[in-house]
Amino acid sequence: MMQVLTSINVNQMEAINRISKDVSSLKEHVKDLKTEIDSLRFENEKIKRNIENVYSKYNEKDKQIETLDSEIKNLQITKLIDPLTTTTVSNTIEETVMAELSDRLVRSKNIIITGLMETKISDYKERKEAEKREVLGLLKKISNDCTKPKSITRLGKYAPDKQRLLKVCFSTPKEAISVLRSKSNEKLNPIKIFADRTLQQQSFYKKT
Structure with missing residues (x-):
């Protein structure tokens, strides 16, 4: 009878040890999974920030393109101005400067x-x-x-x-x-x- 009880105790202890080892192994595995999840979360945040930066740069470049388009249109409009008018304005400015210089020389x-x-x-x-x-x-x-x-x-x-x-x-x-x-x-x-x-x-x- 004692021999049977001893055998049962030994079997129980072995079972408990196996379960303890399995639990420890599971804990390590859970810990590794948590570390991996944290790493993935960090990478995800990093990717999200990169996407936001790229989007911001896209908006900035888009605005620059709009500004350049506007300047090009203004230049095109300027080119359509009558050359005679431009020449007249230029001549008027030149005459004003020459008159001022002449007046200064006399004075x-x-x-x-x-x-x-x-x-x-x-x-x-x-x-x-x-x-x-x-x-x-x-x-x-x-x-x-x-x-x-x-x-x-x-x-x-x-x-x-x-x-x-x-x-x-x-x-x-x-x-x-x-x-x-x-x-x-x-x-x-x-x-x-x-x-x-x-x-x-x-x-x-x-x-x-």
Whole structure:
């Protein structure tokens, strides 16, 4: 009887050991499966991100193509413009630039004087002579070698109660520049001397 019981116990122990080994093996297998699933999930996320990046790049390129198409259409429309109109606009711009350069060249020979009191002489010729003497005296204060100007003109209509600007014209730009270099001379106060600028130059210097 004891021998039979011992045999049964041995068989049970062997069965338990086999089952334990099977359970351990299953656990390892489950663990491997979980690792593989996690790896597949990671790869899946990576693939998903790559797809999203590709789609984003596709949209970006699609927008660039639309922009280029629009620019091409605009260029095609521009080509359809009457060449005569384009030439006219180009000529107008060129004429404007040439006129500005010509005006600047003429004005580069001039200076503008402010603060020089206007005489109360009513006779035009006498008033001109008096102003000429005043300007020549002013130029001598700047330099004894100062060149005599070609002309001296008050700008604007004469009015006894107004003080108009004086435009002094020289033969060359060099003579005008020589006077302008000494415009900060303290002997000239309260008289001020400026370059004769075009409207375009005046507008530019107001902005700066």
